[in-house]
Amino acid sequence: MAETSSRLAIETDDLTKRFGGKTAVDHLTLRIPVGTTFGFIGPNGAGKTTTIKMLMGMLRMNGGQARVLGIDVSTDPARMKQRVGYVPELHFIYRWMRVTEVIGFCRALYDQWNDRLCAEVLKLFELDPNKKVKHLSKGMVVKLALLLAIAHEPEVLILDEPTSGLDPLIREEFLDSVLRTICERQRTVLFSSHTLSDVQRMADTIGIVYEGRLLAECATEELLVGTKRVRAVLRDGATPGEPPAGTIWQRFERREWLLTVRGFSPDTVAYLKAKYPVDSVEVFDLGLEDVFKDFVKGRRASA
């Protein structure tokens, strides 16, 4: 376990959080190896932010365990935070502070701080050091938050929907900076976002969470290459039955049978042709957004 833990940046075992009668995170088990960029996606209320807050030691867990860089987040959160950078969805940096004061304040709280990197990013983001936080635009506050998250050179970067509400230009700048940080320093990144094109671009591993549970976790490439949309047109009077193995979502209308199949192979088409009277079978590639939607719709339909 110790050897396994040392190669894992983030690991959770049966992580559970309940708010009254509602279970927000339900026995979630995650394994994120060092150096991975993990895209954490799910619909609103799926438990992403709750999971992240528990990982950051900001929310008490009702069950299970969470470790970041081998440190138990519930017993030693202060030590863990020295090695982790976090950009939340909503920013509550002291509004009365000037940019330079926020930087000075945070600098004093970390064991290490890269002044050169901080100055570089400050310049890159065109942040006015003398401006008060309350006078910064939303995009500028997000940039400041990213600066604060990376200037102490953390081993793990946790981004919780950091680009929500940003215009495309600032989003692009933000993502470029994150990508540059990842490439330069081989950091582990946990990236949660509703903008799936961003996740697809950044993440090498995807985790889909729904109702507090992990529906799928695999390499982005593997998920996209291995998940296909199949359109089978059945002959008049024929009805669909048992779908092929790996079907995560299906819909039948008139004669058209649409299926989304994970772990697609030529055998899938062969199975359909052999088992059902089909006029035609077509196979389409899917983007991450469609894969995600079909996973969630399929889960809702089966619930």
Add this chain to the structure above:
Amino acid sequence: MIKALLWKDYRVNLWLLTLAVALLIGPPLCAAALNLHGQLTIGSAPRAWADLLVLTAPFSLAAQLLTIVMLGANAFAAERADRSAEFLAYLPPSRWANVASKAIFAIGVCVFVWGAGLMTIYVVAPQVGVVSADLVEFRDGLLPTLAASSVMLFGVAWLGSTFLSSHTFATGLGIAGPLALLGVLQLWHYYFAPSGFELGYWYRALCWPLGLAAFVAGTVYYVRRVEP
């Protein structure tokens, strides 16, 4: 680390510090203005400045009750109200470091305002020879009650601040603490009428342990709490 936290707490509570200083120097300044207009003369001679300082010290100390209860109430609830506590929560300082900084700042200000008041009464007054009968009465009568009330106001407001998201409510809770104690003691006196019962004595005697217990309970609760 603690230096940065102290600086932050100083800035968050700057307006309270300003209020404390205003309440400290406001009464003597008012008295000085009245003195200049011949309103506080003894016979036809205006009072000496030191005399004015001593004369107004009880007012200053009594007014500081407001600062003290607000210092306790502001400790945690102010940052929870504007959600800056959430920013602080993902930075490295431990809960102990946070609580230590807040306690050092708040208690430091309390000690400063009380220290200034007590120095005026116990050091300046005898030095300049203006120990009036009124001052002696205040020193031996009301002063211990003010001190005990201050401890309870601060302790209960501090406790409220650790779990409330509004410093106004925490201030209200702080003020309600001593009033509730007075109410309970009055009821006790009314129903049981114990012989030799002295309300003031029991109020002062209970304010200290209750205020300190509330402070300790609040501190322990904050340290054990995970949420910002």
